[in-house]
Amino acid sequence: MTAREQAVAAEIRRIVREELREPGPFADDEELAGRLDSLLLLALVTAVEDRFRVILGADDAARTRSLADLARLVAAREAAPAPGPEAAP
Amino acid sequence: MGPVEPPGGLLAGAPHPRVAAVGRALPPHWYDQETLLAALGAYWSSRHHNPDRLAALHRAVQVKGRHLALPLEAYPGLDGLGKANDAWIAAATDLGEAAVRDALARAGLGPADVDQLWFVTVTGLAVPSIDARLCNRLRLRREVRRTPVFGLGCAAGAGGTARAADLLRAFPGEVAVMLSVELCSLTLQRDDASIANAVSSGLFGDGAAAVVLTGGERGTTAPRGPEVVATRTVLYPDTEWVMGWEIVDGGFKVLLSGKVPEVVRTRVGPDVDAFLAAHGLARGDVRHWVAHTGGPKVLTAFGEALGLPEQALARSRRSLAELGNLSSASVLFVLGDLLDAGEARPGDLGLLAAMGPGFAAELLLLRW
Incomplete structure (x- = not known):
């Protein structure tokens, strides 16, 4: 992972630990759905979108399995925002 | 060691307290979930980067609609705890009265039969408490023992009924009314775009319920629970x-x-x-x-x-x-x-x- 991706991953870990109160280490390649149920996953995505000012879609969810996947997706989306409400003129 | 049943099991000892009836009251203002979501979306759009995500959380609770204490258009004016709580006191007294009257009628009892009045809530504050106001509204006897309870939250309907039943074991000839009034809509923090608020603003509704309990030695003529x-x-x-x-x-x-x-x-x-x-x-x-x-x-x-x-x-x-x-x-x-x-x-x-x-x-x- 790039330095930015690692920084994003660290912040996601903080959200999981402090906001979702899911304790314990969370490895980069650990499956998110293995640790978080659907409601907590939705809560994580809600928090990540607001924290990083990105919008994640259904296609993104299908391609995102691990914490590292999510960190890479968020870092890429920060660099090149997907077309969305905020991109409209 | 935990509590154990007296020797002889469930059938032993004095007759148990009994649920005589349950009364219910809902405010008249009902809205489907999408109408409520649209009203909340107006607040959230400036508070979260992706309001659609909050809407998804809101929909995940699988509720079709809610009754609200006030018409939807009255909520924007409730800017602060004082106004919201004043509205809560007025609505809680009205709704509480309706629930108690329904419960007593179902139990075949009248206001003069009530010996104990329990009141549980976690959505508003009132001193004198709502139970005191209802003693006046319902013309309950001056000797009615009142117990307002704040803080058990969602567990208070069960907890209040349990405590009332426990006390009736000491006074088996008495009648207790246990009233719950919850006006969750009047606690809404419109500026709070948190996940917890998105879920709770989609989940919680308003309503009141009252249980009439009779002590083991106090019969009624109505069908018994x-x-x-x-x-x-x-x-x-x-x-x-x-x-x-x-x-x-x-x-x-x-x-x-x-x-x-x-x-x-x-x-x-x-x-x-x-x-x-x-x-x-x-x-x-x-x-x-x-x-x-x-x-x-x-x-x-x-x-x-x-x-x-x-x-x-x-x-x-x-x-x-x-x-x-x-x-x-x-x-x-x-x-x-x-x-x-x-x-x-x-x-x-x-x-x-x-x-x-x-x-x-x-x-x-x-x-x-």
């Missing part, structure tokens, strides 16, 4: 963070962990088993499960914890979809629905259960 054979409360150590209020300048800001279902799934089974075992019973002996309508996932967790078939919680799920989570009043609405259905037969056992801030469980063993 189940005896309250035993009660138990369980506090789960070090779970204060699971749910509660943070009191802010604007009022009551909700604290609601996404881990409530997990706490319920892991803790409730052993405690229900221990409660039943103290009375020589097991899960299979319970015919009617009256569960608090915490939310779709909480109900699933409750069912999984106890190995219940889906049908066992169908009444709770239906109430949740139709009314939302009415906090402490919810479990009493479900009990009222069960009594109305007339499904229970003499000798049937039921378990009424609710969980709330603490985190804690309140359990009542019922027998028809």
